[in-house]
Amino acid sequence: MNGPSLHRASTFPNAWRIAQDVKAGRTTARSVVSDALQRIAFDNPSLNAFTAVFADQAIADAEALDAALAAGRLVGPLAGVPFAVKNLFDVAGHATLAGSKIRQDAAPASQDADLVTRLKAAGAILVGALNMDEFAYGFVTENAHYGATRNPHDLDRIAGGSSGGSAAAVAAGIVPFSLGSDTNGSVRVPAALCGVYGLKPSWGRLSLAGVFPFVNSLDHAGLFARNLEDLANVYDAVSRESDGHPIAGRLEELASRKMRVGMLKGWFTQGAAPEVLEALAPLADALNADLDVELEGAETARSAAFCLSAYEGARLHLDDLRRRAEAFDPAVRDRLLAGALLPDDIAAQANAYRRVFRIAANRLFDRYDVLIAPTTPCVAPRIGESTMVVDGESVSVRKNLGAYTQPLSFIGLPVLAAPLNRPGRLPIGIQIIGNEGCENIVFALAAKLEQLSLVKAYPPQ
């Protein structure tokens, strides 16, 4: 497109390398953070990924870290690495917008969200807050109040959502990693469309303290990064795991494990664009994956997640829906109002189905260590495109980009979204799915795929 453009980089800075350089005195945290702030100033007018930039605080934090190093004090593993968060994470002193206009007048957060605190304790420097679908209810990040976030690989296309700003900021090379949230696919969908790695660990694995909720029983915190090593390092820094087995240092060993791999068919390929299916084919061959694998009940699980999201989301916002419905993003408002009208037994049956679907997944994990599936049915749609064609039928983009992600978060499985290695073309992602609590397995398969050069993130061309 003509007009907006991005700063072009031939390589991505690696978070781990940045931290090593800062700790060794080859650069300073202040210099690294200043570079990130410059990239925001240059790129954000084109991308619209950031809704707030904490420049003064970031510089102050970087200088404090440099001073600590100069004084010989120990600093954390992410020393001087800039990061940003979806604007539903509390940041002390700032109102937590959650993508809404309604919350512009909310009281400033009194403290940082738990994950922000952990990252700062690890030495990372918070530089800004990122755009999202209002109240995390959508897959597009075309926000009526704060505008659409643009895809760094094609500025005419959406970044995906609801953590669209988080994915775009990482894909554009502005920050090496970011935080997002995933209720129905809101980390995995934008990771796939923007061509970066995204991790939605098992439900409950990452703290949600200080994160504005959407659907309590489905909400997960998640991470974005441009390579697996960074994703693992950030995961190790924020995870609740206390088993003494961090993942980052073990990627090579994990990749050498023998794994039984199943590629999901049925619901997880239904309606997929031919380009998506063709892109996945080499993976199945390389992994010797079983192709005849069906996760029974996936379509129904997605329906149950749909009902539960509308029901629980509406109850969270019922007071505002009664008092000022016109202040919501119209696309979100209509969905929440409809959800408010659902009777309680609809949520009860959705929860009942969760137990049934969990059993079906358990049966598959008796046979396979890890499953793979496409993340989205298509590449990033164009901004403003409200419908897409699935199986010859025109369906809503906003509601259907997460068709393959919703069933998996419904039962809280850990999923790592990885970008297929296709330089120069619009990104397509895969989901690497493990059994509950098996984050090490999804990292293991991702590491194997990275070794085989089948997954890789590229800077925008």
Next chain:
Amino acid sequence: MSRLGQKSFLQIDEADLFMYAEGRAAEIDLIIAAPFQPGVLENLTALQAHALRVSAALQDLDAPAVEARLP
């Protein structure tokens, strides 16, 4: 609401869904302004279809067998 009688949400015909929405909104003290009604109705129709799928799947199950498999 009279035409709806004792029908549950899942039993309401598409033609009567707006009547259900009005009645239910009044029950929970919610006003759905006229400009929002088409969008709300479209979403409610979709939710009913999703809920029907879940309901049908649960009815098809052999409940004791499912319970027996639970950990």
